[in-house]
Amino acid sequence: MNQMLRQSLTDSDIRRRTQIFSILDEICEDLDLTETQFERARQSYGAVGDWLSGSADPLLVSILVYLQGSSALGTAVKPIGRREFDVDLICFCAGVASGISPAVLKEAVGNRLKEHATYARLLEEKKRCWRLNYAGDFHLDLSPTIANPFCANRGELVPDRTLQEWHPTNPRAYKALFDERAALLPTFVRKHVAMQRDEATVEPFPVRETAKGILRRIVQLLKRHRDVFYENNTDDVAPISVIITTLAMQAYAYCVRRHVFEDEMDVLVETIRMMPHFIKRPILDGRQGYAILNETTHGENFADNWNKDERRAPTFYTWHKQALSDFEALRDAVGQDRLSLNMVRSFGSGVTGRVLGNRVDAVSDGRKSGLLSVAPLIGLTTSKAAASTAVPANTFFGDQ
Amino acid sequence: MRGRGGKQDLTLSQQLLFLRASPIVGGAGTVRENRLTWHTSVQPTPLARSYQADVVYSLGKTPTVQISEPDLELLAQGRPLPHVYTNPLRLCLHLPGIEDWDAAKRIDQTIIPWTYTWLFYFEDWLATDDWKGGGRHPGEEPEDPGNRALRRAMARF
Numbered sequence: 001m002n003q004m005l006r007q008s009l010t011d012s013d014i015r016r017r018t019q020i021f022s023i024l025d026e027i028c029e030d031l032d033l034t035e036t037q038f039e040r041a042r043q044s045y046g047a048v049g050d051w052l053s054g055s056a057d058p059l060l061v062s063i064l065v066y067l068q069g070s071s072a073l074g075t076a077v078k079p080i081g082r083r084e085f086d087v088d089l090i091c092f093c094a095g096v097a098s099g100i101s102p103a104v105l106k107e108a109v110g111n112r113l114k115e116h117a118t119y120a121r122l123l124e125e126k127k128r129c130w131r132l133n134y135a136g137d138f139h140l141d142l143s144p145t146i147a148n149p150f151c152a153n154r155g156e157l158v159p160d161r162t163l164q165e166w167h168p169t170n171p172r173a174y175k176a177l178f179d180e181r182a183a184l185l186p187t188f189v190r191k192h193v194a195m196q197r198d199e200a201t202v203e204p205f206p207v208r209e210t211a212k213g214i215l216r217r218i219v220q221l222l223k224r225h226r227d228v229f230y231e232n233n234t235d236d237v238a239p240i241s242v243i244i245t246t247l248a249m250q251a252y253a254y255c256v257r258r259h260v261f262e263d264e265m266d267v268l269v270e271t272i273r274m275m276p277h278f279i280k281r282p283i284l285d286g287r288q289g290y291a292i293l294n295e296t297t298h299g300e301n302f303a304d305n306w307n308k309d310e311r312r313a314p315t316f317y318t319w320h321k322q323a324l325s326d327f328e329a330l331r332d333a334v335g336q337d338r339l340s341l342n343m344v345r346s347f348g349s350g351v352t353g354r355v356l357g358n359r360v361d362a363v364s365d366g367r368k369s370g371l372l373s374v375a376p377l378i379g380l381t382t383s384k385a386a387a388s389t390a391v392p393a394n395t396f397f398g399d400q
Numbered sequence: 401m402r403g404r405g406g407k408q409d410l411t412l413s414q415q416l417l418f419l420r421a422s423p424i425v426g427g428a429g430t431v432r433e434n435r436l437t438w439h440t441s442v443q444p445t446p447l448a449r450s451y452q453a454d455v456v457y458s459l460g461k462t463p464t465v466q467i468s469e470p471d472l473e474l475l476a477q478g479r480p481l482p483h484v485y486t487n488p489l490r491l492c493l494h495l496p497g498i499e500d501w502d503a504a505k506r507i508d509q510t511i512i513p514w515t516y517t518w519l520f521y522f523e524d525w526l527a528t529d530d531w532k533g534g535g536r537h538p539g540e541e542p543e544d545p546g547n548r549a550l551r552r553a554m555a556r557f
Binding site for chain 1: 422423424443444445446447448449450475482483484485492493494495496500501508509510512513514516517518520521523524526527528532533534535536537
């Protein structure tokens, strides 16, 4: 078993790593769409769907508008340097036959949107889709699709970049597969990880059961790490989100089904470590190419661009190596300052400052209100804990 | 002598017994030649380092706390440490001369918890350069200028 080779963790390590995972969970929550944003996006795309369905255009008679991508999967992260989230929508035109040109269908959707005064104002044409800009909040990207008659898995076809051809895709089945894998629960070495978590709940920041499950958090953390890693890179070669998501969900399912883990941080690091093993190297056009296949339909290779731009694959491996070493360093950080430096490097100073600052504020507030105490094994806490000692008021002083 | 309000100076042996009995204080210590010494490790939170602290106390003086491991100045990488006395390096846990500490108070209920908060803010300071634990340095105006005890205390430094 894999864990036999590893040094066993002390109870203090487990408590530390449980807290670190909890902090990473808070990072994700900070970077996620808020409930309000999500609700506003949901209302907006519902209204867009109703509007499109009301069209007299025969191409748009049987339309289904649904969420795809990170907001559908629960893996959204706030982009660096702008306020709007990308919310990706599919506009599935179920009644359209595959003989139609992608450009014609896209135009039909655009024309219908332009008939609506508000949408006409918010509308922006992108290469493959229409964007509705809700300034300061999010933008909705609407990609038209049609049914894929050759996909046994009820897949769809989406325009390619040039609007010349249809490409296979299957967002609904992809989401179902992702959700199924995200629902897999890891097995932990010791039952007392749960016990440690009970103890940990009395800390200033109670350790929360991650509401989203570990896989979604892994994807969010990796995407944020990617955004920070490429923040000042203008080459546009950063690994795309669907590649990170696909490799992470495959690696997570593989690890969770085979391994027994020390704790959540172990799941996180081992999943990241396994990701490159799911990149296939088929012979394409006479040379060894790259394939990261959509498992839910035939013919969608998320790594298509790696075979067209030779910088992309090495760029992925460079980023992945850095990410693995950064997450190992986060897992192993002792001292809040060390953790903080590692977090700044991986996720940026803004979100790190907010999340760790909240924890310091909780201690300071507890100190002011007289609710702060020291508990055995745990240290400072604002919760009632057995055998704890209150921290009385004091004023730090000093020569310097 | 038992004063009004039931407060009485504690002897070194009483302090030692309280330290031994406290569920939050590990380590060991002695009373020898009118001097209490106590060695313990302090880990402010599960994320923090475990610090080796030495408490020394003689009646009529205030208890001192020194951190033997790890080296605080090394961790600070050349930055002057906030809220310490120097030569030797000791943590400044309370204002001298006001009510924070007096000999009727228990070390396990004051000095030890303050060491936890000091080290907690210290690690945050290491990362942010911002001491969020409040407090005062000599020469700074006290928050309440009407507090004469405080002003007297400040004047001594």
